[in-house]
Amino acid sequence: MKPVILVLCLLFGVNVLTGAQSIRPFQQGDRVVFTGNSITDGGHYHSYIWLYYMTHFPNVRFRVFNAGIGGDVAQQIYDRLDSDVFAHKPTMVTLTFGMNDTGYQYLSKEKADSVYNVRVAKSLTSFRLIEQQLKAHPEAKIVMIASSPYDETSKIKPAPFIGKNAAIMKIAAAQHQAAITNKWNYLDFNTPMTQIAGREQQNDSLFSFQNGDRIHPSNDGQMVMAYIFLKAQGFANTKVADIGINSTSKTIQAGNCTITNASFTPSAIKFSYLAKSLPYPMDTIPSGWGKPAKAQYQSLKVIPFTDEFNQELLKVKGLKGEKYLLKIDDKNIGTYTANDLEKGINLATIKITPQYQQALAVMQLNEERWEIERRLREYYWMQYSILKPKGLLYNDGDAVADSLQKYARKDFFIAMAYPTYRKARFKSVRDAWQKEMDLLIDQLYTINKPVVRRFEIVALK
Structure with missing residues (x-):
């Protein structure tokens, strides 16, 4: 193993001897359900992972399902496993929880530790039920995921709940042991994200992946989570393409x-x-x-995603001139020296190339799919978080809708979800949204296929 790779493995908590951070890559026809709380429900990490496959493996078609519900603890996840997770007939299920299970309380460290111990024990009691239910589905590969961290170290406001992340990691330890016992996969989001944040906070005390509340990773943090997942699937150093040209011998080597x-x-x-x-x-x-919210690309400041996952290299040796114009499909891409071209240009970072523009269209369609899925998740949040505890699961009649509208005046979360629920309570609306998502996925797997591009490297006088 190269020294640089070894350092990265150690940095990101990868057990290089046991392969503890190893997840089977997704395959044709897979149905992957990401199960969790609001970090999954409203998060992008699963969408970013799917986008990687759509662009890097355009012929490998599978489905990804969001099965997150905001506010969920282990018991609530257990209660909806059959109806919200295994109803999708998954070939792989990921499970992350713990953020809500450990609670939110400002207490002295001594008292907080006692409260956390009680909460963790309660969560793990429910987790044992989840474990038995998962074991009853041998057709599905299981991936235990340690929750993304609660940020206790940033100087952002509000003040942190001291000891909360250590309590989350106690739950993660139980997940890890269950994975070992049952020969499931295990992945740790918490440790590498905490390490990266700690490194960045040495220069910027306000750095955080969870700017708004120390809980929910913004899109940069969600991309870091996707990076950790893809790295565990073994895709580091998988190039988009590699073009090596020798102008002296007039030969071209092609990779991917x-x-x-x-x-x-x-x-x-x-x-x-x-x-x-x-x-x-x-x-x-x-x-x-997060406030302010962050963009996905801001993750590139803290992880080597471009170097490891997004290399579309063009190298040209033996050029005699000083400057050259690169054109793709008759479009001027840039002017480079012979030395630039010999060192190599990463086309994947040039946003005006036709192939990058094609990928942007894939990204935008995937965002449309995500937006529609989020509407459905708001509906299911109302069902499982509000109606089910009242014995009204899937009771979407006018009386229930009117009652929820009254509750919305007093409850911020119900008020946020009610406009979507008001539409989604009609099955015909939900069916239409599902058909729209299906059409988008069909289109995604149509427009994501690379096409022939015409390259010209022209000497400039």
């Missing part, structure tokens, strides 16, 4: 792509390029949790 129709003249090199992958696009618009 096909080069045809190459021609060499004293003033230009031309060829057709068909990659097997697209570059991974990054959203630059701040959104999601």
Whole structure:
């Protein structure tokens, strides 16, 4: 193992000897259900993971389902396993919990520890029920995920609940032991995210992935979670494509792509390029949790995602001129020196290339899918968090709707979800949303296929 890779493995908590951070890559036809609380419910990490596959493995079609419910603890997850998780007939189920299980209380450290111990014990009692239910579904691969951290170290406001993250990690330890016992996969979001935040806070005491409340990772943190997951699936150093040109010998080497129709003249090199992958696009618009919200691309400041996962390299040796114009599909991409081209250009970071623009369209359609799924998750939040405890699960009649509208005047969370619920309580509306998502997924797996691009490297006088 190379020293640099070993350092990264140690930094991100990967047990290189036992392979504890190892997850089977998704396969054709998989149905993957991400189960959790609001960090999953309103989060993007599962969507970012799916986007990686859509762009890097465009012919591997599978489904990802969000089964997060805001506010859930282990008992609530157990109560909805059949109806909200296994109803999707999954081939893989991930499970993360613990943030809500440990509670939210400002207490002295001594008293807090006592309260946390009680809460953890209660959570683990419910987890044993979950464990038995998961064991009853051997057709599904199980991945235990240690919760993303509660940030106790940033100097942001509000003041932290001292000891909360240690309590979360007690739950994670039980998840890890269950994974060992049952030969399930285990993944730790908490440790690497805590380490990265601690490193960044040495220079910026206000740094946090959870700007708004110390709980919910903003989109940069969600991308870090996706990075950790993909790394555990073994995709680090998997290139988008690798083009190596020797202008002296007039030869081209191609990695994860096909080069045809190459021609060499004293003033230009031309060829057709068909990659097997697209570059991974990054959203630059701040959104999601946190105030101020952060954009997905801001994660690149703290993780080596570009170096490890998003390399579309073009290298040209033996050029005699000083400057060259790169054109793709007759579009001017940039001007480079012979030295630049010999060192190599990462096309995946150039947003104006036709292939990056194609990937951006995939990203935007995937966001549309995510938005529709979020509407459905708001409906299911109302069902499981509000109606089920009252014995009114899926009772969507006018009387219940009117009652919820009255509750919304006093309850902020019900008020936020009620406008969506008012529409989604009609099955025909939910069916239409589901059909819209299905159409979007069909379109995603149509527009994500790389196409032949015509490259020109032209000498400039």
